Amino acid sequence: MGRQDKSTRHAVVAGRTLDRSFYDRDPREVAHDLLGKLLIRRVGSQLLVGRVVETEAYLGKDDPAAHSYRGKTDRNAVMFGPPGFAYVYFIYGMHFCLNVSCLPEGIAGAVLFRAMEPVSGIDRMARLRNVALPEEPRLSLLRTLTSGPGRMAAALDVTRLRDNGKDLTNSRKSDLWLADDGHRVERIVATPRIGITKAVEHPLRYVVAGNPYVSAKRER
DNA sequence: GAGGAGATCGTCT
DNA sequence: GACGATCTCCTCT
Numbered sequence: 001m002g003r004q005d006k007s008t009r010h011a012v013v014a015g016r017t018l019d020r021s022f023y024d025r026d027p028r029e030v031a032h033d034l035l036g037k038l039l040i041r042r043v044g045s046q047l048l049v050g051r052v053v054e055t056e057a058y059l060g061k062d063d064p065a066a067h068s069y070r071g072k073t074d075r076n077a078v079m080f081g082p083p084g085f086a087y088v089y090f091i092y093g094m095h096f097c098l099n100v101s102c103l104p105e106g107i108a109g110a111v112l113f114r115a116m117e118p119v120s121g122i123d124r125m126a127r128l129r130n131v132a133l134p135e136e137p138r139l140s141l142l143r144t145l146t147s148g149p150g151r152m153a154a155a156l157d158v159t160r161l162r163d164n165g166k167d168l169t170n171s172r173k174s175d176l177w178l179a180d181d182g183h184r185v186e187r188i189v190a191t192p193r194i195g196i197t198k199a200v201e202h203p204l205r206y207v208v209a210g211n212p213y214v215s216a217k218r219e220r
Numbered sequence: 221g222a223g224g225a226g227a228t229c230g231t232c233t
Numbered sequence: 234g235a236c237g238a239t240c241t242c243c244t245c246t
Contacts, residue, residue: 195238
């Protein structure tokens with residue numbers, strides 16, 4: 001580990017890119033293990049980097065809350081494909097949400113990214129979110145920059161047209177991927193998922209305990 | 221700080 | 234034609 005990138009002028013440099021086998025597991029395991037990993041977007045020569053602090057697992061045919069519950073459609077096809085690909089959907093007429101597919105091809109499963117702690121490229125993220133960032137931004141402002149799936153997607157300029165079906169395991173060819181920089185989170189708690197009306201009781205939302213960047217509602 | 225309602229459109233019935 | 238894996242703004246306390 002620890003091989004430094006040549007262009008170290010960026011505040012943070014990658015780490016080890018998560019490979020396909022990482023995602024080829026039960027979404028609950030993947031959602032749990034993604035906490036603390038880096039989500040990285042390349043925009044031109046700039047890297048937008050955040051540390052994942054909140055995820056949700058969506059299972060396949062046994063999960064009434066999952067988009068894949070009723071079977072494969074054009075919209076959710078990525079969830080049924082091979083692991084490690086981006087499933088991006090449009091919701092409430094205005095927001096995009098980013099997921100990564102899990103489990104082998106043919107078996108539906110995904111993890112929704114719900115919140116991250118901004119690490120690098122914060123100015124750019126703020127612009128993409130249409131947020132004015134003062135010289136010394138307050139924690140309260142930074143906290144709302146990427147807390148929530150719609151906010152995260154906006155801050156990383158993720159759209160369905162551009163990113164749905166994108167391979168997240170290839171940092172050389174792709175402009176969106178995840179990496180492990182060796183950081184380990186202290187404690188993880190599981191809570192019910194947010195915003196759903198079916199299967200609400202299952203604790204499939206995973207958050208880094210006490211982290212100020214998780215989305216606010218229903219902390220429990 | 222909490223709670224409610226509106227915005228807005230793709231997807232599925 | 235209804236609804237949704239959400240966010241923001243506004244009002245009330």
